[in-house]
Amino acid sequence: MLTIANVSRVFESESGQVEALRNINLEVFDKEFLCFIGPSGCGKTTLLRIVAGLDQPTSGEVFLEGKTIKSPDPERGMVFQEYSLFPWRTIIDNIAFGLEMKGESKEKRRRIALKYLELVGLEAFERSYPYELSGGMRQRVAIARALANDPKVLLMDEPFGSVDAQTRNFLQGELLRIWCETRKTVLFITHSIDEAVYLADRVVVLSARPGQIREIIKVDLERPRLRTSVEVNVVRERLLGLLGEEQARGCGETVCWTGI
Amino acid sequence: MISAIRRYGVEITSLCVAVVIWQLTAPYVTRGDFTLPGFTDVLASFFSLWDVMITDAATSLLHFGIGMAAGICVAIPLGVGMGWFRVIDRIFDPIIEILRPIPPLAWIPFAIVFIGLTHTSAGTIVFIGAVFPILLNTYQGFRNVPKVLIEAAMVLGCTRNYDLIRKVAFPSAIPDIATGIRVAMGVAWMCVVAAEMFGVSTTGIGYKISHWMHLYRMDHVMAYMLLLGFIALFINRAFRFLIVERLSRWRKGVVA
Numbered sequence: 001m002l003t004i005a006n007v008s009r010v011f012e013s014e015s016g017q018v019e020a021l022r023n024i025n026l027e028v029f030d031k032e033f034l035c036f037i038g039p040s041g042c043g044k045t046t047l048l049r050i051v052a053g054l055d056q057p058t059s060g061e062v063f064l065e066g067k068t069i070k071s072p073d074p075e076r077g078m079v080f081q082e083y084s085l086f087p088w089r090t091i092i093d094n095i096a097f098g099l100e101m102k103g104e105s106k107e108k109r110r111r112i113a114l115k116y117l118e119l120v121g122l123e124a125f126e127r128s129y130p131y132e133l134s135g136g137m138r139q140r141v142a143i144a145r146a147l148a149n150d151p152k153v154l155l156m157d158e159p160f161g162s163v164d165a166q167t168r169n170f171l172q173g174e175l176l177r178i179w180c181e182t183r184k185t186v187l188f189i190t191h192s193i194d195e196a197v198y199l200a201d202r203v204v205v206l207s208a209r210p211g212q213i214r215e216i217i218k219v220d221l222e223r224p225r226l227r228t229s230v231e232v233n234v235v236r237e238r239l240l241g242l243l244g245e246e247q248a249r250g251c252g253e254t255v256c257w258t259g260i
Numbered sequence: 261m262i263s264a265i266r267r268y269g270v271e272i273t274s275l276c277v278a279v280v281i282w283q284l285t286a287p288y289v290t291r292g293d294f295t296l297p298g299f300t301d302v303l304a305s306f307f308s309l310w311d312v313m314i315t316d317a318a319t320s321l322l323h324f325g326i327g328m329a330a331g332i333c334v335a336i337p338l339g340v341g342m343g344w345f346r347v348i349d350r351i352f353d354p355i356i357e358i359l360r361p362i363p364p365l366a367w368i369p370f371a372i373v374f375i376g377l378t379h380t381s382a383g384t385i386v387f388i389g390a391v392f393p394i395l396l397n398t399y400q401g402f403r404n405v406p407k408v409l410i411e412a413a414m415v416l417g418c419t420r421n422y423d424l425i426r427k428v429a430f431p432s433a434i435p436d437i438a439t440g441i442r443v444a445m446g447v448a449w450m451c452v453v454a455a456e457m458f459g460v461s462t463t464g465i466g467y468k469i470s471h472w473m474h475l476y477r478m479d480h481v482m483a484y485m486l487l488l489g490f491i492a493l494f495i496n497r498a499f500r501f502l503i504v505e506r507l508s509r510w511r512k513g514v515v516a
Binding site for chain 2: 084
């Protein structure tokens with residue numbers, strides 16, 4: 001169980017204070033797929049970075065199985081929005097990086113890395129370098145690299161934000177398959193309502209800055225979900241409405257957003 | 261042979277035409293008692309001087325080697341430290357900013373007085389020429405390590421400074437360090453000639469250039485000049501082959 005308790009984050013800058021997050025309280029269940037959605041600049045990434053241990057909350061705490069999170073740890077894997085593979089390492093060596101840091105033996109590293117390379121379906125690229133792969137493939141390798149450490153939680157910060165729409169749909173399907181096979185707790189940030197509804201058990205809607213939890217929507221639909229089904233669209237409309245309000249508040253506008 | 265001509269035909273023709281023009285015009289370029297040595301004169305010098313030239317080249321390469329080795333040994337660790345730790349940067353930056361603009365050749369009097377007319381003295385001048393380009397590029401390389409790579413490594417369990425430098429920052433900075441070394445080699449070769457002209461030893465290409473000038477043998481001077489060029493070209497190519505080719509396996513595009 002991952003618990004986010006009263007987390008607030010204020011950034012100090014020369015032009016004054018920016019309140020990114022205010023009083024976030026959230027419990028994430030084991031093996032849950034949780035999506036975060038909200039207007040840009042609402043602090044989604046900041047929240048994920050705090051859970052990763054890459055940033056510290058101004059007040060409040062995050063617990064994983066009762067222990068406070070203070071610094072980055074392999075028990076919380078992360079996939080970044082930007083391409084984050086080490087360009088000087090081959091694909092297999094990228095995946096094995098975490099195991100190398102753990103001090104695993106060479107054979108064990110290779111065995112585990114191969115397993116995860118197969119899991120993401122890229123065994124043909126074992127000896128390739130990241131620049132030889134497309135954007136979508138690189139993100140799949142990044143997922144394999146995070147999973148190779150066998151983390152309890154997988155944090156994903158808009159991992160499919162920079163790939164084209166077709167690839168994106170494919171990667172979402174792949175991610176669900178991988179999630180079903182590995183059963184990790186996943187925290188997934190997205191801009192796309194479509195993506196959130198397709199993937200999540202629950203969708204957390206954050207408000208415009210300062211980020212607060214506006215609403216948590218349970219998506220109680222069987223997987224694989226049909227993107228065009230009525231049930232999916234009911235949830236989509238609800239999210240569109242909520243997000244539209246937040247977007248308008250964020251811009252200081254009072255446009256009525258009907259959703260579709 | 262045929263295929264080589266087909267591939268490099270234009271380049272080979274260009275070189276040949278330049279040599280012919282040189283040979284034909286040389287007798288008309290005169291000043292006082294001097295006449296510009298033609299291609300055949302220089303070629304003759306090469307043949308007559310070949311044995312000593314090897315010794316001279318070895319001496320010059322010794323000076324070059326001392327300076328470059330010392331430069332690399334000092335500049336890379338210092339650049340790594342300054343690029344990674346803010347405190348080290350602040351300690352050394354003011355000193356370096358003051359020393360760096362001094363042309364390496366201005367250190368020659370100091371080197372001669374305090375070290376004497378020795379190989380070490382020449383090596384010191386070369387070192388001063390080589391150290392700053394390597395230092396600055398290493399520093400830049402460390403500054404430019406993408407933040408996301410550092411964070412990705414930290415999340416994967418690589419959190420100690422030592423590991424982050426060794427596993428992430430250093431490999432990421434290698435292309436910049438390689439560029440620094442290449443720039444440094446150019447400066448270092450210049451410093452070799454200048455240092456030797458001041459007579460730190462009785463062999464060496466730079467020394468021989470000034471030696472033959474005093475004996476009015478411009479054909480020999482020119483032969484040594486060409487030798488300088490060839491060695492520099494060779495060093496550069498060898499470096500390219502050994503280091504840069506290896507880098508381009510993971511790095512698209514050629515390092516400058």
